[in-house]
Amino acid sequence: MTVKLNIVLRRYIKDHESILSEGDSLKKRFSSKEKEGILKSIREKGLKEFTPSIGCDRRVSYPQAKEVFGRSEEILNQLVEENILEKFMIRCVPTCPKDNSILESKLMCPRCGSADIEKKLLIQDPLSRGLRLVSRDQLVNQNVDVKGAFFECRGCGNRFPSPLIKFYCVQCNMEYRLEDVDLMKMSGYRVLEKAVETGKEVEELKTVIREVMEEKGFSLENSMVEGKSGVKHSFDLYFRKVVDGKEHSIGVDIVVRRDKVSLEDLLPSLIKSHDINSYMIVVVMPLSDFSCKQLCLLEKNIFLIEGKNVEEIKKSLEKLTF
Amino acid sequence: MESYNIHFPIELSSHIYLPDENAILISLKFSGGFESVPLLFRTLKKAGKIVSSFFILDGLEDEAKMGCFITLDKGIKPEDVLKELRGLKFVLEAKVSTFKLDSLAFDTLHFPLLTCGERCVVLTLEGLKAVSLGLRERFGSAGEFLLYEMGIRYGEYDAINFAKKYGLSGLTAVRAILAEAVGRGWCYPRIVEFDEKRLEGVLVVRDLFECLPYKGSQTSISHFFRGYLCGIFSYLFSRDFTIREKECVGKGDSECIFTVTPRVE
Numbered sequence: 001m002t003v004k005l006n007i008v009l010r011r012y013i014k015d016h017e018s019i020l021s022e023g024d025s026l027k028k029r030f031s032s033k034e035k036e037g038i039l040k041s042i043r044e045k046g047l048k049e050f051t052p053s054i055g056c057d058r059r060v061s062y063p064q065a066k067e068v069f070g071r072s073e074e075i076l077n078q079l080v081e082e083n084i085l086e087k088f089m090i091r092c093v094p095t096c097p098k099d100n101s102i103l104e105s106k107l108m109c110p111r112c113g114s115a116d117i118e119k120k121l122l123i124q125d126p127l128s129r130g131l132r133l134v135s136r137d138q139l140v141n142q143n144v145d146v147k148g149a150f151f152e153c154r155g156c157g158n159r160f161p162s163p164l165i166k167f168y169c170v171q172c173n174m175e176y177r178l179e180d181v182d183l184m185k186m187s188g189y190r191v192l193e194k195a196v197e198t199g200k201e202v203e204e205l206k207t208v209i210r211e212v213m214e215e216k217g218f219s220l221e222n223s224m225v226e227g228k229s230g231v232k233h234s235f236d237l238y239f240r241k242v243v244d245g246k247e248h249s250i251g252v253d254i255v256v257r258r259d260k261v262s263l264e265d266l267l268p269s270l271i272k273s274h275d276i277n278s279y280m281i282v283v284v285m286p287l288s289d290f291s292c293k294q295l296c297l298l299e300k301n302i303f304l305i306e307g308k309n310v311e312e313i314k315k316s317l318e319k320l321t322f
Numbered sequence: 323m324e325s326y327n328i329h330f331p332i333e334l335s336s337h338i339y340l341p342d343e344n345a346i347l348i349s350l351k352f353s354g355g356f357e358s359v360p361l362l363f364r365t366l367k368k369a370g371k372i373v374s375s376f377f378i379l380d381g382l383e384d385e386a387k388m389g390c391f392i393t394l395d396k397g398i399k400p401e402d403v404l405k406e407l408r409g410l411k412f413v414l415e416a417k418v419s420t421f422k423l424d425s426l427a428f429d430t431l432h433f434p435l436l437t438c439g440e441r442c443v444v445l446t447l448e449g450l451k452a453v454s455l456g457l458r459e460r461f462g463s464a465g466e467f468l469l470y471e472m473g474i475r476y477g478e479y480d481a482i483n484f485a486k487k488y489g490l491s492g493l494t495a496v497r498a499i500l501a502e503a504v505g506r507g508w509c510y511p512r513i514v515e516f517d518e519k520r521l522e523g524v525l526v527v528r529d530l531f532e533c534l535p536y537k538g539s540q541t542s543i544s545h546f547f548r549g550y551l552c553g554i555f556s557y558l559f560s561r562d563f564t565i566r567e568k569e570c571v572g573k574g575d576s577e578c579i580f581t582v583t584p585r586v587e
Contacts (some may be wrong), residue, residue, distance in 0.1 A: 033462055228585075229470040229552075230566055231545060233463040271464035 030082055033234060038084065039199030041068045042191055050076055050189040052090065058101035058170055060093075060186055076189045085189040094181040096169035103167035103181055107151070110164040114155035117163055122148040133159075194258055201256045204310050205283060206237060209252055212317045213239045218250065225251060227275030235280075248322055249278035254285075261288040263295065273299050279322070281305055283313055326504055326512075334444065335374040335391060341425040343393040345373065346400050346418055349431040351387050354412040358386075365410060369403040370394040385414065389432050437506065451535040454546070470549035477553020485558070493518060495558050500525075507531070509547070509578075516582070521559055525551070527578040529571075536572035543572035548580065555582055 030038070045068060052060045062073055069075045079085040094103045108115050120133040124145045133150055151163045168175045210220060218239035226232050235251035242248070253269040255261050261284045269282045282296065284306045296304040303320060307313035338345055348366070352358050366372055369392060376390035394403070400418045407416040419431045434441045457465030480499050484490045490498050493516060500511040509530040516523030533543040548565040555563040562585035569575035 030459065034459075227463075227467060229467050229545070230548060230564060231463050231466045231470055233467075268461040268464035271461060271467055275464075275467045 030078070033236075035082060035084070036199060036202055036236075038069070038079065039196060040203070042084075043196050043199050048191055050085070050191075052186050052188060054093075054102055058103075060102070060184075062189070065189075080189065084192060084195040086192055087187050087189055090186045090188050092183045093186050094167050094176075094178075095184045096172060096174065097176070097180065097182050098174060099169065099171050100182070100184075101169055101171045102184070103169055103176065106166045106168050106175070107163040108166055109151075109153035109156060109158055110160055111158040112153060112156040113164070114153050116154040118152050118154060120150045120152055120159075121146050122150055198256050198258060201285065201310065202236075202254050205254050205256070205285065205313060208310055208314045209237055209254070209281075209283065209317060212314060213237075213250070213252075215318075216320075216322065217241045217243075218248075221249070223251075225249075225276060225278070227272070228277065229275050231275060233272045233276060250281055250322070251276060251278055252281045252283060254283045255288075256285045260286070261292065263289065263291045266292045266296070270295055270299060270302070273302050276301075279303065281317075281320070283307075283317075285309070285313060326501070326510060328504075328510065332507075333374070335429065336444065337426050337428045338374050338391045339426050340373065340393060343373075343425075344370075345391055345393045345422070345427040346403070346420050347389065347391050347427060347429055347431055348403065348407070349387070349389045349417045349419070350407065350413060351385060351415040352410075352413050353385055355384070355386065358410075358412040361410065362388075362407075362413075365406055366390070366392055366403075369398050369406065389429065391427055391429075447531055447535050450531065454532070466545045469545040470552075473546040473549025473551075474553040474556075475549075476546075477550040477555075478557045479553075480550075481554045481557035492558055496554055499554055521555075521561075521563075521582070521584050523582045525580040525582065527580065530578045533570050533572040533578055537574070539570075539572040541573060542567040542570040542578075544570060544578060544580075547578075551580060551582065559584075561585070 047064060047068065050062045050064050052062055055061050060073070062076060065073070065076055076085060077087070080087050094105075095101065096103055106115055107117060109117055118135060120135055121139065122131060122133055123139070124131055124147055126144060131147060133152075148161075150159050150161060152159050166175055166177060167181050214220070218241045221238045221240045223235045223238040224232055225235065225238060233251070236254045237252040238249065239252070240247060240249045251272070253272075255265050255269075257265060266282060266284070266288060269280060273280050279301045280299075281303045282305065284292070284304065286308045287306050288296075288304065293304060296302045305313055305316045305320075307316060350362070352362060363372075372390050372392050374391040376388050378386055378388045392403075394400070400420050404416055404418050407413050417431055419427075419429075421428055421430050435444065436442065454465075454469055457468055459465070461468065480502070481495060484495050484498055484502075488498070493513075496516075497513060500513065503509050503511055510528040512526050512528075514524050514526050527547070530544060530547055532545075532547050536543045544567045548567055551565045552563050555565070564583050564585045566581045566583075567578060568581055569577065569579040571578055
C-alpha cells in the first residue's frame with residue numbers, strides 16, 4: 001500500500017515537474033517589436049500562404065513557417081490571434097486514435113481480406129464494341145473508352161467494384177476501420193494583406209524619421225540601450241548628437257495600427273521612458289486615444305508624434321526642436 | 323563569506339492527488355509536546371497511512387498544532403478517526419476535512435499561511451515564470467524593467483523590515499536578509515566578497531527561483547532579484563547601486579553571479 005502510494009506521489013510530482021518544460025505552451029503574446037519582425041520576414045520572403053505538408057513522421061508540419069520563424073503550427077495559430085494570418089480549412093485527414101499521427105490507407109479484398117489486389121479498367125473495345133477488363137499496363141491504346149474500374153484479388157480471385165478500405169498507423173502498426181479513426185482538420189494559413197501593409201508603413205516611417213533626424217544633426221546609433229536598471233532596451237531607431245561637448249540621445253519607438261493606437265500599444269514605450277536617460281519620440285499612426293496623450297504629457301522625456309499618414313508625421317517631426 | 327548546509331526540502335501540500343484512495347485531512351491541536359507525538363502517530367496509523375508531509379506550526383512545549391493528509395483503510399470512516407483522536411487526553415482540538423474534488427483532496431483547514439508571524443502566499447516557480455514570461459512577451463524590455471522595479475520595492479521592504487524589527491544595519495542586515503532567502507525557498511545565496519569601504523561585492527546564488535525555470539535561455543534572466551538586491555543595498559547603504567548578473571543558470575551557467583557596485587551617474 002505504501003509503495004503504491006509512493007508511486008502515485010512520485011508520479012504526481014513528476015507530472016508536476018514536467019509542466020516546467022511545457023511552460024512555452026502558455027498562450028504567447030507578441031510585443032510590437034516581435035510583430036514587426038515577423039511582418040518584416042513575411043514581407044521580405046513574399047509569403048502569401050503557409051501550406052501544410054505531411055512529414056515522414058506522419059505529422060503535419062509547415063515547412064515555410066519553420067524556415068521563417070523556426071517554429072511550426074504553434075506560431076501560426078498565435079499569428080491568427082494577432083490578426084496577421086487567417087486560417088482556412090484544406091481537408092480532413094484520418095489520424096491514429098492512439099498517437100495522433102496521420103494514417104496510411106490500405107485497400108483490401110472484401111471477401112478474403114488480402115491486400116494483394118489489382119485494379120483493372122473496364123474498357124470498351126473500339127472494334128468489337130465489347131467490354132473487357134484490362135490492367136493499366138495492358139492498355140495500349142490510350143484513346144480507348146474507359147467505362148469504369150474493377151478490383152481483382154490475387155489471393156482468392158474475387159472481383160469487386162470497391163475494395164474494403166482500412167487504415168494503418170506506421171508509428172504504432174495498428175490497423176483501424178474507417179469508423180474507428182479520428183479525423184483531423186488540416187488547415188492552411190493566409191497572410192492578411194492589411195497586416196503586411198502596416199509593416200510596410202513602419203519601414204517607410206523609419207526611413208523618413210532617419211532623414212529628418214539626420215537633417216537635425218543626429219546620427220543613427222545601435223538601437224539597443226542599457227537603462228538605469230541594467231535592463232537592455234531596444235528602440236526602432238536610436239539617435240545621438242553632441243552639441244558643445246554635451247551628448248543628446250533620442251530613442252524612437254514606432255507604433256502603427258490599422259485603427260486607433262491604444263494605451264496598451266504605448267505602454268512599453270511609456271515604461272521604458274522611466275528607465276532611460278535619453279529623450280524618446282513615440283511615433284504613432286494613425287492616432288492615439290485620449291488616455292495615451294494624457295499619459296505622454298506626464299512624462300518629461302517623451303514626445304508623442306501622431307499622424308494619419310507618413311507625410312503628416314514628417315511635418316510634425318520637422319517642427320520638433322532639440 | 324556565507325556557507326549554508328542544506329539538509330532536505332520542505333513539502334507544503336495544499337492538495338494531494340490520490341486516485342482510488344479515501345484521503346482526508348486532519349488538523350490537530352495537542353498538548354504534551356514531543357511525548358504526545360508517538361501516541362498520536364500510532365492512533366493515526368491505525369486509521370490508515372499518512373501520505374503527505376505534516377507540519378507543526380508552534381513549538382512543542384505546550385500547545386502544538388499539526389496537519390496531515392491520511393488515506394483511510396477500508397471500513398474506516400472519518401468520524402471514527404475523529405472520535406479516536408478526541409478520545410486522547412492530550413488532544414485539545416481535532417478537525418477533519420473530507421473536501422475532495424475527483425481524486426484531489428485539498429487543505430481547506432489551515433489558513434492563512436504565515437512565515438515568521440507575517441502572512442505570506444505560495445507562488446510556484448512555474449506560475450511565476452508564466453507571470454514574468456507574460457510581462458516579457460507583452461512589454462519586451464519594459465516588462466523586464468517592471469520586474470526590476472518590483473524587485474526594488476521588495477528589497478527595500480525587507481531591508482526596512484530587518485532594520486526596524488531587529489535593529490540590523492549594513493552588511494549584517496544584508497547577510498540576514500540573504501540567509502532568510504534560503505528559508506523562503508527563493509535561492510541559496512552566498513556573499514563571496516564584499517568590500518565595505520568601496521561597497522563593492524560579488525554574490526553567488528544557487529537555484530534562484532527566477533532563473534531556474536528559464537534554463538536554455540540566451541540571456542541573463544534575473545531582473546526581479548537584481549532589483550531586489552538593489553533595493554536592499556540602496557536602503558541599507560543609503561545610496562544607489564548597480565547590480566549586474568554576470569552569470570546565470572538560465573543561460574547555462576552553473577550558478578547565478580551578481581556583482582554589486584555603487585551607481586555612478
